[in-house]
Amino acid sequence: MASSGMQLLGFFLALVGLAATVAATFMVEWKKQAQGKTYRIYEGLWMSCSGNERTTCEFHESLLKLPSEVQATRAVMLLSIFLSAVALLVSTVGMKCTRFMDSKVESKSTTAMIGGIMFIVAGLLTLIITSWYVKMIVQTFYESHRLQSFEFGKAVFVSWAGGLLTMAGGVFLSCRRCSRSERDESISSNHLLPTSSSKSNYV
Structure with a gap:
């Protein structure tokens, strides 16, 4: 029961993380610039906005004219979303609270583990590309003479x-699954120990 609860918690956290990743990918305010007291410029992965109280937004027309950090971040974020979406389906099949693959307990646990690993890879991709994007912005900020x-x-x-x-x-x-395997191994070893000792008493 505890394992099923941990799986549900992990699935919920991954689902919220996927929603945040999707929201961040399509948000406009990836980088911002202030001109004067009220005029603001925002640039995202897909569009740029500018204005005072009322802002106007335009989609990026040409992919080739975009900076390298925008192109790379856009591609990796989409890849992360795709991996998370696939992991969502795989984890749903492997979770204990679902009725998929009930007759194959070991395969069901392995499927849940594979889904979890895919979530880890997707989250790691998001963290790496976002950190690299920030590094490029900070580097440009300090190197710029403007x-x-x-x-x-x-x-x-x-x-x-x-x-x-x-x-x-x-x-x-x-x-x-790792903790369950270790627990099963410890239980089996505990069952073997008294058996071997009892046999030695008979000898």
Whole structure:
């Protein structure tokens, strides 16, 4: 029962992490720039917005004209979302609270573990690409001789949170099988010990 509860917790954390990753991917405020007291410029992976109180947004027209960090971040974030979506399906099949593969307990546990590992990889990809994006923004900020440069925005923090939650959910889903295997091995070894000692008494 405890294992099923841990799987549900991991699945919920991974689901929230996936939602945060999707939200961060389509958020506009990946980097921001302030011009004056009221005028703001925001740039995301898909569009850029600018204005005072009322902002106007435009989609990025050409992929080739985008900076390298935007192209790479867009690709890796989409890959992370795809992996998480597949892990969602795999974990659903392998969880104890579902009725899939009930006759194959060992295969069911292995399926849940595979889904958890996929969640971990997806979360790790999100964390790595987001950190690299921030590094590029900070590096450009310090190397620029202009008075006003871009800074990273709120989408970065949402992306970090999504990656961490996805990884945490994957750990809960995958490591329960490891602990269960160790427990089963310890139980079997405890059963073997008195058996061997009893045989030695007969001799």
